[in-house]
Amino acid sequence: MYALDDTVAAVGTPPGHGGIGIVRLSGPDAVSILQRVFQPAHGADLTARRITFGQVIDPDTGEVLDEVLAFYMPAPRTYTRQNTAEIQGHGGPVPLQRILNVVLRFGARLAEPGEFTLRAFVNGRLDLAQAEAVRDLIEAQTEASHRIAVDQLGGRLSGAVRRVRRQLLDVLAYLEASIDFTAEEVPPQDIVTPLGSAAKGIGRLLQDADQGIVYRQGARVAIVGRPNVGKSSLLNALLRVERAIVTEIPGTTRDTLEETINLRGVPLVLIDTAGIAESEDRIEQLGVARSREALRQADLALLVVDGSQPLRTADGEIADLVGNRPAVLVVNKSDLGSPVVDVGAMLPDAPHVVVSAVTGAGLPELEEALANAVLSGRVMPSDCLLVSNPRHKALLEQAAEHVQAALEAHERGLPADFVSIDVMSAVTALGAITGETASEDLLNTIFSQFCVGK
Ligand SMILES: Nc1nc2c(ncn2[C@@H]2O[C@H](COP(=O)(O)OP(=O)(O)O)[C@@H](O)[C@H]2O)c(=O)[nH]1
Ligand SMILES: [Mg+2]
The missing domain is CATH 3.30.1360.120 (Probable tRNA modification gtpase trme; domain 1)
Known part of the structure; x- marks a missing residue:
């Protein structure tokens, strides 16, 4: 360096x-x-x-x-x-x-x-976690992600991680002393309580990490369905601008199109796709391939069907493509009368929402369903400490595993040096969050993503 x-x-x-x-x-x-x-x-x-x-x-x-x-x-x-x-x-x-x-x-x-x-x-x-927060702050896309970054910059996450790390360091000091000295010199200590408390502290941080990550990074939502069901109309309705071209001609949307909205603090990238259908048109075929790719990479699928017409085989085929990934089923065109389609069996685990992209009916319910789907139904209290970086989540998971392994080794009566190896690994993992144990490679990776001048 x-x-x-x-x-x-x-x-x-x-x-x-x-x-x-x-x-x-x-x-x-x-x-x-x-x-x-x-x-x-x-x-x-x-x-x-x-x-x-x-x-x-x-x-x-x-x-x-x-x-x-x-x-x-x-x-x-x-x-x-x-x-x-x-x-x-x-x-x-x-x-x-x-x-x-x-x-x-x-x-x-x-x-x-x-x-x-x-x-x-x-x-x-x-x-290190505070330094990462500097970049998160600069790149925050919503007030929620901004608030999380300010919190992290202020050292709240670091403080919580350090408290757990200190508990583990105390256990480690005792274990290492007990390896080197006799029981008379180092009287036995309870390590189950501090290890259990450390496990709980890590668990609390991990509990809402998935939501925190969604706030920071946003989520990708692919709008899929067969041609002419109203995917582009729905994108426009959610964006509240006429972004995508809408016509009554099937196959209007040939390329994928992305726009970001702020949905309850989550930056959602909405991806309008070409209707998935058999086609002779080469451009349309390429569009369909992109639709499949968009679906594959999305965090959530918004499957749109036309509620004014009976379902077609193609609707079912697209539902099969969605498979069991997180999804919301949208029954569109409610302004044309109550849905004639019975979607009961389609994506049975996903919420079903009836909307009209033209009149806007049902859009608040759709936004609610989307927010619930990406945040797994959880709404964050504003003062909640959130882990929002996948790097931190992965290290916390490692630390949790090692603490668990240390507890098990202790319960099985294994010698102190066995237990201490896992406690040491947990300490190292936590230290990589705040930087005490960060390697030069890690620092290079993190700081090279900053802009020049920051
Ligand atoms: N009546 C009605 N028509 C709609 C609705 N949503 C879309 N359409 C019409 O359906 C046609 C296809 O819409 P479009 O958004 O291009 O569908 P896409 O091919 O799935 O992107 C257009 O003529 C739209 O005006 C709706 O909620 N109600
Ligand atoms: Mg379209």
Whole structure:
């Protein structure tokens, strides 16, 4: 991995044109580089933690690059725990790039993606789960996922994980002492109670993790059915805009089309698909292949049938394709009279909702059914601590298994070193959530997904 003790710089604002744009620096030379390129306005003074107005001037040519606000903060009370400096200029790609180039010419290195936050982590300003929350916060798509990210950034998840880890470390310390010393030197201790309590703590975190993951990542919903049942109309109705082309001609939708809605805090990607049918048309055939693929990759299927017509064999065939994956059955076109179809036997485990994509009747019930399906019927209280990252869930599951194995080994009367191996593994798994036991590979994977400048 690259050095983390030199001075790095990057544009911290997104590419494009905006009101302001920020070049940020972190590292030992952040302040001296700022002093070289920044000229305070007459009468102003560049002092620590005070915003100063002035110009960025290329010292080699004397050219004025921008009028800016600038400040610096000395280590250690900064985001990276290093000296940091910021130049807030006008938000255009050319002036920002030119300011950055001068800064780089005077000794800074271009920051790697996520390097500011990696430095914050390595220097103890944030733990790993908090660092991951920084990215979740930036990428949050709904208020619910935003709230979860803020919570995690504040350290609530880390605190809960650390409490469990500490309990296990106490058990481990005792087990290791009991291996090395006699029973007189280290009197026997109860380990069943702390192990059981750790198992319970992990269980509580895992309990709602699937819902938390759905809030953070959203869910993919494939709208499937045979041609002309109203799939595209339903997409438009749920989006409340005329996004997809709707006609009475079967085979109108030939490609899949994706749009995201916010359904009770869950970002739902709705995928309108081509009607699944036998077709001679080559484009339509390709569309049907995509529909099948969309269905395969979806978290949830929305199977639409036309309630104004008797069911056809094709409806049943598509229901077979849906199989036993999570699904909602939509009986559409209720405005044409009460459903003539009997869908009782179709997708018997899925909720059935009668709607009209044209009048909007039944849409609130459909949204309710969708929300229940993706959240498994659970609604989160707003103060609930949610695990929302699949990485954390997987590590918690590992930890739970090892604690269980340790308890079983102890109950079977196996020697302390057998028990301690599993306790150690659980401690390691939990430490990988907060970063105490994270490998360099893991850090690379996590931070390379950040943007440059964060
Ligand atoms: N009466 C009525 N017509 C509908 C309804 N939903 C869709 N349609 C009509 O059915 C035809 C096919 O709709 P479309 O959304 O393109 O179906 P798709 O092929 O499944 O995407 C169009 O003429 C729509 O106006 C509905 O709820 N009621
Ligand atoms: Mg369509």
